[in-house]
Amino acid sequence: MDGIHDLGGREGFGPVVVEADEPVFHADWERRVWGMAMAAFAGGVCNGGQFRHSIERMDPVHYLSSRYYEHWLTGLATWTVERGLVDHAELERRAGGAFPLSRPVLAPVVADPGQDVESPRFAVGDRVRVRATSHRGHTRAPQFVRGRGGVVVRVDRPFPMPDVEAHTADGRTRREPVYCVRFDAGELWGDSAEPGAVVCVDLWESYLEEAG
Amino acid sequence: MSEHDHAHTPAPVERRAEAVEGALVDGGHVRPQDVETFARLYEDEIGPMNGARVVAKAWVDPDYRERLLADGTAAIAELGFGGPEGGYLIAVENTEAVHNVVVCTLCSCYPWPLLGLPPDWYKSAPYRSRVVREPRAVLAEMGCEVPDDVEIRVWDSTAETRYLVVPQRPAGTDGLDEQALAGLVTRDSMIGVARL
Numbered sequence: 001m002d003g004i005h006d007l008g009g010r011e012g013f014g015p016v017v018v019e020a021d022e023p024v025f026h027a028d029w030e031r032r033v034w035g036m037a038m039a040a041f042a043g044g045v046c047n048g049g050q051f052r053h054s055i056e057r058m059d060p061v062h063y064l065s066s067r068y069y070e071h072w073l074t075g076l077a078t079w080t081v082e083r084g085l086v087d088h089a090e091l092e093r094r095a096g097g098a099f100p101l102s103r104p105v106l107a108p109v110v111a112d113p114g115q116d117v118e119s120p121r122f123a124v125g126d127r128v129r130v131r132a133t134s135h136r137g138h139t140r141a142p143q144f145v146r147g148r149g150g151v152v153v154r155v156d157r158p159f160p161m162p163d164v165e166a167h168t169a170d171g172r173t174r175r176e177p178v179y180c181v182r183f184d185a186g187e188l189w190g191d192s193a194e195p196g197a198v199v200c201v202d203l204w205e206s207y208l209e210e211a212g
Numbered sequence: 213m214s215e216h217d218h219a220h221t222p223a224p225v226e227r228r229a230e231a232v233e234g235a236l237v238d239g240g241h242v243r244p245q246d247v248e249t250f251a252r253l254y255e256d257e258i259g260p261m262n263g264a265r266v267v268a269k270a271w272v273d274p275d276y277r278e279r280l281l282a283d284g285t286a287a288i289a290e291l292g293f294g295g296p297e298g299g300y301l302i303a304v305e306n307t308e309a310v311h312n313v314v315v316c317t318l319c320s321c322y323p324w325p326l327l328g329l330p331p332d333w334y335k336s337a338p339y340r341s342r343v344v345r346e347p348r349a350v351l352a353e354m355g356c357e358v359p360d361d362v363e364i365r366v367w368d369s370t371a372e373t374r375y376l377v378v379p380q381r382p383a384g385t386d387g388l389d390e391q392a393l394a395g396l397v398t399r400d401s402m403i404g405v406a407r408l
Contacts, residue, residue: 005318005319006317006318007317007318007337007340007341008315008317008318008340008341008344008345008368009317009341009344009345010337010341011341011345013337013338013341013342014338015338015353016333016336016338016339016342016350016353016354017332017333017336017338018331018333018354019331019332019333022331022332024254024255024259024328024329025251025255026332027226028226029225029226029229029230031251031255032229032230032233032247032251033229033232033233034250034251034254034329035246035247035248035249035250035251036232036233036236036242036247038246038247038250038296039242039243039246039247039250040236040241040242042246042250043241043242043243045241045242052318052319055319064337066225067225068320068332068335070225073225073228073229073232076232077228077232080232080235080236080241085236085239085241086232086235086236086239086241087235090231090235091228091231091232091235092223092231094227094230094231094234094235095223095227095228095230095231096223096227097221097222097223097224097227098220098221098222098223099222099223099228099231100220100222140318140370140371141370142317142318142368142370144317144344144345154302156300156371156372156373159300159371159372178371178372178373180302180373182365188344188345189345194346194347194348194349194364195360196348196360196361196362196363196364197347197348197363197364197365197366198363198364198365198366199344199365199366199368200365200366200367200368201368201370202368202369202370202371202372202373203370203371204371
């Protein structure tokens with residue numbers, strides 16, 4: 001999904017604001033949201049792709065104007081409401097006001113996760129290009145590398161495919177090899193690229209094609 | 213503000229957090245004691261002091277350094293580190309020619325077992341958007357001057373891999389033991405936004 005969360009390369013944001021001696025949590029509610037999300041994951045309430053996609057579907061204005069743990073809170077509430085584990089009206093009653101959730105899933109349900117891919121198609125040194133397709137659902141292929149060419153610098157073992165695990169009815173997925181691909185800054189940013197910079201991005205096999 | 217808008221003003225986030233926790237606990241989906249256990253663990257026991265131990269050991273023990281760079285997951289397990297967000301760790305070493313820096317442009321992926329939970333700036337839109345596009349400028353703004361002849365390698369944690377930057381050992385520390393060296397290693401140097 002080409003959502004607001006996909007921030008790599010966006011322009012217009014200002015300086016990185018660093019807080020000295022920052023606490024782990026800034027308020028008790030942040031601490032509790034984190035603890036309850038971890039407890040929910042441990043209990044199998046959702047997988048990583050399902051949870052991340054529940055956050056990615058937040059209204060963009062809400063996403064950019066809320067604190068990080070409010071993303072977690074909104075994502076967890078959205079997912080558990082969608083799964084029927086909790087009731088939205090009940091959440092609003094308990095909260096004593098409106099409880100904004102993320103927007104509905106745009107992508108269709110994946111009926112068949114497909115077969116695991118065990119042997120990697122690419123090797124270190126191969127030139128590859130990220131497929132330029134746009135994904136309506138969850139994906140970990142950032143927009144700033146789509147359509148761009150790079151070189152495989154590391155081949156990782158097969159890992160669960162996020163685009164699938166977020167969209168099967170039961171969270172099943174297939175595994176695919178993951179590649180660390182190095183992109184020269186000039187390939188990504190053209191004339192405005194800083195000299196002497198490269199960006200390495202970890203990409204699942206189906207995101208990639210051979211560079212012509 | 214119209215009545216309609218007022219009805220849709222979100223409840224305070226504290227109340228929304230209580231509402232979800234209450235509903236999940238009452239529904240049997242979350243055990244209340246687990247919420248506390250997880251929060252305490254990452255407040256008290258898991259933090260940058262873990263990563264600092266790994267880095268200091270790599271500085272003093274060439275064999276360990278080699279193992280860390282070859283198989284980070286196994287090497288941190290030797291010191292008892294692993295678990296959530298640490299199941300596949302890659303260590304990247306700064307040298308005279310290369311400076312490494314880590315980001316997660318899509319969310320907030322970070323090597324929890326070694327660094328704890330990420331600071332706000334790491335999760336912020338400015339850092340995530342800018343460090344892949346203008347890393348040298350962002351690092352300089354953050355007080356980390358990287359010489360022009362040093363390549364900057366930005367690692368975007370888009371998959372299951374979590375990255376640890378092994379900073380260069382500061383000059384003049386030959387006499388220090390491993391424990392004293394660990395005390396020099398900062399969180400920011402292991403993310404790559406600081407040099408020691």
